[in-house]
Amino acid sequence: MREDKQIVPSTDDSAQYINAVTVARLYYYQDMTTTVIARELNLSRSKVSRLLSFARDNGLVEIHINDPRDHPQQVEAALKERFGLPHAHVVTVPEMGGEREWLERVASHAASYLNRLVQSNMVIGLAWGNTVNEIVSRLTPKATVNVEVVQLNGSGTTHSMSNAFSSEIIMRFATNYGARPQPFPVPAFFDYAETKTALWRERSVRRLVELQQRCDILLYSVGALAAEVPSQIHSGGYLDPQDLQAVTEAGAVGDIATVFFRADGSYSDIALNSRTSGPDLELFRRARHSICVASGRGKIEGLRAALKGGFINELIIDEPTARLLLETSNADEAAQKTPDDRHR
Template identity: 60%
Template sequence: MNYAEDQSTLAVQVARLYYYQGLTTEGIAQELGLSRPKVSRLLAHARQSGLVEIRIHDPQEGPQKLEHDIQQRYGISQVKVVAVPPNSDEEEWLQRVATFTANHLNGLIHSEMVVGLAWGNTLDAISRQLNPKRCTNVDIVQLNGSGNVYTISNFYTSEIYSRFAQNYGARAHFFPVPAFFDYPETKQAMWQERSVLRLIELTERANLLVYSVGAAGARVPSYVYAEGYLEAKDFEELDREGVVGDIATVFFRKDGTYQDIPLNKRATGPNLSLFQQANHALCVVSGLGKARGLHAALIGRFMNELIVDEPTARALLQF
């Protein structure tokens, strides 16, 4: 057992004494032969690393009521609604959700794991709030290509995966292909290459998938809709197909269906059945413009855990 594991084990022991048995920091220090500052640092480590999650159950039925209602309506097992300050804007909501998710991930990501990530504004925000946790033999996999007609190598997306890899001492596996090919035949040919097949096989073994729902009308614009990945004819096609959102640049309609959408044949993201069948599919959403797409994604059962800000959760339940 290395130093980091020793610290985590001791932090759990301290947290149990503090939260379960009600001991003071002085009492814990005496019982374990530690200094009070050491106990305080261990408690802080337990919170920051995700070993402890503090949830406030509001008797006035705020976020917890929303969580229950979403679970009941959509049949999803885990929902976490993040409270935001009154009169705050959507940028603040995203930061609150990103900070909450970053702490939550430390309770989910551990040694000997494969984690698939779909790039975008939400994952970028999360990557900037991560709390260091050293793991061994963790693979961080890019779920979909990020190149466009201007460049095959996208610094914005590579930074997201690099931050995650550095935070967890993991290996980053980049997907050096465009977000969309010009022709379906090009994708079919690329998907026969051994290097691509290896990455797809790694994706299919992922223990955890983390992603958001993209939407064209979001107030904080989804990256793929705002940065030149789609042309006017593509937007017209998506409108004709009744598309309301995407996951990893694979599009879906308002009823949660995604089959036979022409643009998906050129998209490099995984078939959405990957998210339906995943052991742990964590979707993180913030912003009222994404509520409609989130509603469709929940109907399509593309997640089994959701983290969402409180105003968006309320908007979701209006559908």
């Protein structure tokens, strides 16, 4: 039976989507060339090509390559088994390209994934930083309705309560989906825990904190002091030397949304966390999509700790970093075994 095909005049966005789906069905399902599609639908070949690109860019088409030599898929399976991850995305990168290029590739993959994941009537929480900024710069516009984009942690410093870097990330992400931006105009770290406690009783702040608790998607990276592409919190002057020394002495190896944690995933008794504006990390354990995007060897120790703490249920990572994460985790586990355990 011949499939009925009709091109709708491109008068609005919905028509563009319908036309793109029509062309994609002919190209991928019926194996027709762009020349034949153009002739059948009375379009130019360039118009057909643009519609195919539109279909791919807007998540109407997903391409999966089943390669028996596909190393990333093997690494993804190993990550899921080793850490109990429901979802893992391992991004192929050039080994010699450098960590900056790795981050760019990973950010592009994350942006594409988000464009498929984000739907109407969602609440999305962002922990601003260099990695999330790279992702936002690669998003493709997608129309949604009733979407809220809420900032997870404050960005004010001792010098200024406003931060163009963090606010721009929130605004650009919200604009990309036609969503409502919900910035969090508080300091990244308070001078006194009592000040935070008092401010959290204010209705305006309480409303934002309650919105954070309803997030369908959390997007963040793991902060690391030693990364080749340094974390914004560590390099942007948010912590004075005394604070850095205190969290180091407390055994902290990383942070998520300015909340610090140790190698074993513990965090509740780290003193600085009582002064942070970030949410309790329990939020990341129960979110439907708790998406950590990480790239670079400097993230390894923090990633291992975050996975041990159960804060991540979706990981997007470059292949070299993923392999090193597995190697160091397996080596650490082997080192902790007793002689009797090794011979069982």
